[in-house]
Amino acid sequence: MGAESGVPRKAAERAGRLRALIEEHNHRYYVLDAPTISDAEFDSLFRELEALEREYPALASADSPTRRVGDAPVTTFETVTHRVPMLSLNNAFSDEEAESFDRRVRELLGVDEVDYEVEPKFDGLAVGITYRQGALNVGATRGDGASGEDVTANLRTINAVPLTLGAKAPPLLEVRGEVVMLRRDFERLNAAQTAKGERTFVNPRNAAAGALRQLDPKVTASRRLTFFAYGVGEVDWGAAKPPATQEALLERLESLRLPATRERKVVRGLKGLMSYYHAIAARRASLAFDIDGVVYKVNDLAQQERLGFVSRAPRFALAHKFPAEEMPTEVLAIEVQVGRTGALTPVARLKPVFVGGVTVTNATLHNEDEVRRKDVRIGDTVIVRRAGDVIPEVVRVLPEKRPRGAREFVMPKKCPECGSHVVRLPDEAVARCSGGLVCPAQRKQALLHFGGRRAMDIEGLGEKLVDQLVDAELVRTPADLYKLNVDTLAGLERMAEKSAANVVAAIDKSRETTLARFVFALGIRHVGEESAKDLARHFGSLDELMAAHEPSLLEVRDVGPVLAQSIRQFFAEAHNRGVIARLRTAGVHWPEGAPQREARGKLAGVTFVLTGTLPSLSREEAKEMIEKRGGKVAGSVSKNTAYVVAGAEPGSKLDRAEALGIPVLDERGLRAMLQGKG
């Protein structure tokens, strides 16, 4: 801040002083949870700094606290790959499960008692925020764990997220934590929304999620989010000594101005876990934020490392969830839904009930036997909850509330959509409509599947449009889609000129495809995306595939008798062959190549299993490289596995590989094999 910029020394000094004060008070407020000045006093410091920076623009720097909302709106969020994957935690829903977690940890470590760092499990959104040389660099959502969305501009607007980490900042630090909306901020936001005549948010989590997904950071800033750090991803502590415990890690983060919850503590043994869990549960309603359980982590980081990971979750941590909220409601009706394969699923239509943060109106009853087992009748009052993750579940009936006229559910003999008779094979739980594609419900599902993103990828072909197309009898089979034009579409709801043209263009575009997509799009039972790829590769052309008899189908990897049967049946059907012929006449085409059986690709027939994080290859990339050479990547280790490729933090698959005596490769070994032989 030199005098050469024409800024009076006094002003520069005052600005520096103000920034330090603001950061200090932010720290006291968010990290220590012990403010020493009032909000009004804080605001006045802030305004003074703003005024100074306005007067002397040379004073304003990118990491000034006044510059949280800097960026202009973006049009899309970029994708960020997590250098260290953002895993999820194993869940426990009972004290017993928590007990077996502790037992397992003790056994694996060979100790009598373990120290745990424990904290509330926030109900918010997981993010990773990377600081380089102490400056906030990138922040991203968890996404699928491997990559998420770049929401840096929005995270910068959160006052609890420091823009700089101060003098002790390590060279590189990715902090992991949860973005949440405090209950009081949620109340305030909803009051403001009501005042503006806008719709309110259902719960703080959704409000926070919505705020973070705003393209314009100004909106995010107005929504008041906060942040709690609970761990780290990629990190280089530089000259500083790395922390040795989870507790020390959080203290280190706090010393870097990153807020961790004050509700955390270190406890000893199972007894410590239990008393913490029950103490927090008792205070749950009076906390400033929503939580859905507590998290236990082995405190000693060396012990954490020894415990390692199983599949996608650490063995050293556990999320002990509170029991799912349960509410009584009424069964208004039990309807039957028809799926793409004709499967009939009974669904309970419920009197809307707010449970676990959302309004539940439907709950699947899975199948006839399930309805019997729970003895759910129409008119019953039932207990519903949102199970484990998200799917609403009818827990049980309250028999004392059963009205006299409560009707039992009977699986209809005729399909409710098309009247074809319903069949249930003796050894199957599901009943099916026998109508096949005569059934409009199945036709609709088939069309939706055909146009799906992983199939023919016809943009704009959604549920409502398909409903209309089928109901108006404009489309009976996928082949009919290719006869549509702007005129035939005219007259349908929400299908004026522009929309119609877009749909026609999307359909036209789908004419150029791949054999694998096409085979998947046909919707042959048991043929998913993977099998479709295998079949396309193996036969190379559709005619080969259609002509294949069972023995040759069985030669395809992963194709067993059930799949082979199903494929044969599908192509034996004259109707299906007709549709395919018409699709081809309509101009649907794909490159056909020579069949790639066995010997093609040096790794043909060689099965790999990947575990852990490879240094420079993502899981997808490694898989692709192996498959390109004809190899196969399986999800779990068996005696058919040829090699296990292990990276950092391998899971139990490595143990199993060792147990079965299967050779283990690292990334270098894998590359050598791919190149050497290929």
Added chain:
DNA sequence: TTACCTCGAGCTCA
């Protein structure tokens, strides 16, 4: 499964 955001485009009413 539900809730939310965003986009394009259709619908409605002044």
Added chain:
DNA sequence: CTCGAGGTAA
């Protein structure tokens, strides 16, 4: 303004 589609998150 409202709707449908497509995406994300838990």
